[in-house]
Amino acid sequence: MTQESMQNTLEHQVVWITGASSGIGEALATVFANLGAKVVLSARRKDELERVRSQLNQPERHVCIAFDVTQADQAQQALEEVIAKCQRIDFLINNAGLSQRALIADTLMDTERRIMDIDYFAQIHLTKLALPYFVQQGAGHVVFISSVAGLLGTQYRASYSAAKGAIHMWANSLRAEYAEKGLSVSVVFPGFVKTNVSFNALNGAGQAQAHQDDAIENGLEADDFAQKVVKALLGNQEYIVVGGLKEKLGVAISRISPKLMYKMIRKSKVK
Template sequence: MAKFENLDGKVVWITGASSGIGKTMAAECAAQGAQLILTARRVDELESVRLSLTNPEHHIVVAADLTNENQVRHAYEQVLQRKGRIDWLINNAGLSQRALISETSMQTERAIMEVDYFSQVFLTKTVLPTFLAQKSGRIAFVSSVAGLLGTQYRASYSAAKAAIHMWANSLRAEVAQDGIEVSVIFPGFVKTNVSINALNGEGKAQGYDNEATANGLEADDFAKITIKALQQGQEYIVVGGRKEKLGVVVSRLSPKTLYKMIRKMKVK
């Protein structure tokens, strides 16, 4: 029988936990008895998430700007001090984009790469010694179907999400013999504020939703599917609607067909 990891009593650290899929994944893990470490920039929002979870007294809030290396180091020290171990790290904090390449400033290109790639790399490298010492644990990265396909209006975002996928693949190969498992999650359209918060070409929040996101998978459903896949030890996890799943399959079988499909797509 395939293994299934029980989360009861496990310590799960989730970044970007103040809203969206980070918040719903925290709720799903807490419902299964995990002890959560909730990280994002805003303490008050994290605190309200903590209080909404099953057994709120078992969870801790550790606020940090993940693009600030000193804050990340300090957060890690707090986690070890208060929990002593980390069983799962879910690198979820991220920033999307809705702008054409010709309209995107270099400052915005770098800002997206900083949040979606470098901050995940640095946190993982910071936490890695704990996993190596334990000889156990799972590190998960939230990439995106956009990181597998590359569509209009999301060039920098797609590039950053593709980059973290490849970095995770290398990490998996390097730490496999140390009992550490690595998973990459590729969400399709999920109903969250991701589009509202997405950066335009000038690096400001778009401020409104997209039809595809508004009609996407419910965030609670996303969390249930994703956490179950992680418990089953899956390493490549695509969670989305039929269109996104079809796109992923076509991207492997016939890239040329995919490129034609994307050119005709109405994505914004």
């Protein structure tokens, strides 16, 4: 399915994206807008959301709702605002997240909890808030942006891998419980994608790393990633791995021989 053949396939549909102020979220917003969807952009920074909106196809059609996904009251208010302005939600893209670059021994428990709060608890809370609306509609598609790290687990990413693995398992249960109510559930597992994720990744003390990783710098362009993800979503794929050959090979080997995969991980330089 080419971009041209997909054109306007999402007309009259509402796509709500968290973490939409940059990186993967911004790239996904661009693709969905080009396909005719009405995009709701959410993140904490209203000015950055407005910047993204101004660059979308037909910017006047789209909505910016700034809030902190970790704050329950703000999440409830954001959902109510989406419904008031758009009347429905067709896609909920849980993309807001935070990465990590620290060894287990160096990671404070406060940092562990912060990563889990953003990458797991905030995602499931917002989804649970939206579930009654999906059931009332009789249709909808919930998407979680996990990570290849959530399938494998590597050095310097223990908390991040745990949170991304947890959201994958929760999504599997959600899919099983709501399949007969018209809800589709997909999990996306990005490999290395060229975004600012490593700049914002937390060290053990909970501070931003503030520099780019070589692997991220040489990763897949965010626009290419977004095109592949949306194509897979429109094809009703539930388990979506998007990355380079190294990441895809790692996932494949982990299924065939976990022992071999973890032997390879121990010898790799992944920071």
